Amino acid sequence: MPDGPSRPAVPGRSLVTRRALVEVVRTAVLGSYGVTGLADPFLRHLGLGERAIRVSIEPEVTVDVRLTIAYGLPVAEVARQVDSAIRYGLRRALDREIGAVRIHVAGLASGPFSTPGAGVAGAADPAAARPGEDSR
Numbered sequence: 001m002p003d004g005p006s007r008p009a010v011p012g013r014s015l016v017t018r019r020a021l022v023e024v025v026r027t028a029v030l031g032s033y034g035v036t037g038l039a040d041p042f043l044r045h046l047g048l049g050e051r052a053i054r055v056s057i058e059p060e061v062t063v064d065v066r067l068t069i070a071y072g073l074p075v076a077e078v079a080r081q082v083d084s085a086i087r088y089g090l091r092r093a094l095d096r097e098i099g100a101v102r103i104h105v106a107g108l109a110s111g112p113f114s115t116p117g118a119g120v121a122g123a124a125d126p127a128a129a130r131p132g133e134d135s136r
Contacts, residue, residue: 016093016094018055018057020093021055021057021061021090021093021094022053022055024089024090024093025053025055025063025065025086025089025090026038026053027089028082028085028086028088028089028090029053029065029067029082029085029086031085032078032081032082032085033078033081034069034070034073034077034078034081035067035068035069035070035078035082036067036068036069036070036109037067037068037109038052038053038065038066038067038068039052039066039067039068039104039106039107040052040066052065052066052067053065053066060097060098060099061090061094061096061098061099062098062099062100062101062102063086063090063098063100063101063102064102064104065082065086065101065102065103065104066104066106067082067103067104067105067106068105068106068107068108068109069105069107069108069109070108070109070110071108071109071110072110075105075108079103079105082103083101083103086098086101087101
């Protein structure tokens with residue numbers, strides 16, 4: 001089926017704030033499998049540390065992300081998926097190519113947490129058992 005008539009380009013400008021880009025990156029990172037959170041150093045609360053997400057837009061869009069990954073997952077694969085998610089989200093939002101995406105893994109998290117996709121249907125989850133029922 002042919003596309004509709006193409007519209008001529010309209011000259012003009014659009015303005016995207018850095019804060020909006022940070023939110024696009026945050027959504028992409030936290031939606032990636034294996035990411036347990038963003039690493040926000042303690043000193044950041046005192047105004048001395050770095051932010052978990054830094055986006056610079058001059059001369060090209062570059063991103064620095066500090067995150068924590070679930071223990072037991074391949075770090076390189078999770079980082080590759082995060083990189084892909086960030087590039088996809090920013091490419092859709094800006095309609096331009098993205099420069100460098102630097103991912104810093106600040107640590108591995110272990111403990112009771114859930115990563116996206118962990119609650120697969122049919123999987124045995126002892127915590128979901130009703131009280132008084134045997135979870136075997």
